[in-house]
Amino acid sequence: MRKSFLATAVLLMVTSLAEATIKGAGSTGADSRAGQQSSMSDEGGRVMALENAWNHALEAKDTKALDMLLANTFVSVDIDGSIASRSEFLASIKSADYQPSQAVTEQSTVQVYGDAAVVVGVFRIKGTEKGKPYVHRERFVDTWIKLRGTWQCVATTSTLITAK
Numbered sequence: 643m644r645k646s647f648l649a650t651a652v653l654l655m656v657t658s659l660a661e662a663t664i665k666g667a668g669s670t671g672a673d674s675r676a677g678q679q680s681s682m683s684d685e686g687g688r689v690m691a692l693e694n695a696w697n698h699a700l701e702a703k704d705t706k707a708l709d710m711l712l713a714n715t716f717v718s719v720d721i722d723g724s725i726a727s728r729s730e731f732l733a734s735i736k737s738a739d740y741q742p743s744q745a746v747t748e749q750s751t752v753q754v755y756g757d758a759a760v761v762v763g764v765f766r767i768k769g770t771e772k773g774k775p776y777v778h779r780e781r782f783v784d785t786w787i788k789l790r791g792t793w794q795c796v797a798t799t800s801t802l803i804t805a806k
Contacts, residue, residue, distance in 0.1 A: 686752040689759045689786050689793055693747060696795070700745040700767070705732045712795050713787065719799035721780055742769035748779070757788035764803065779803040 692711055699707035709732060716728035726734065734740060750763025761784040768777045780800040787796050 685754045685759065685788075685793075689752050689754070689761060690750070692786070692793055692795075693750065693761055693763075693784065697745040697747060697765075700735065700742055703735055703740070703742070705735050708732060708735060713789060715796055716794075717797050719797075721778070721800050721802040739772045740769070741771070742767055744768040759786040759788075759793070760784070761786065765800065 718726045718731045745767045748764040752761045765780045765782050782800040785797040786793050
């Protein structure tokens with residue numbers, strides 16, 4: 643219960659910080675196009691803050707926080723090509739076999755299209771699974787939709803980046 647409250651508080655703080663940062667760096671709105679650019683940046687900042695909250699929730703195995711970020715119709719395509727529904731994804735995070743110690747987005751970009759946003763980036767996760775240590779770098783694509791005024795992730799897919 644405390645972890646869920648903490649995750650919710652962190653989520654709200656990160657979103658507020660992103661909004662304040664974007665507004666401080668936004669355009670003056672001298673013309674309608676500049677105003678639209680600022681608005682898009684605001685929304686992009688909100689989505690990126692949610693991406694950050696997702697990473698923190700993974701590290702803490704906080705499925706209640708993740709539950710708030712994922713749409714009911716959420717689908718995940720994992721690095722092995724397997725598909726998981728929202729409930730399957732959350733169950734995998736809860737599993738005792740899954741012990742992440744670090745979840746970091748190394749780089750990412752967001753494109754906002756009205757009430758939809760696409761985030762493309764590189765994600766690094768470190769931990770143990772089934773007793774074996776791992777470090778994965780993955781290229782990911784997350785698709786977010788603004789539903790009833792709230793951004794929720796509807797799909798994620800990732801591909802393992804192998805060392806050459």
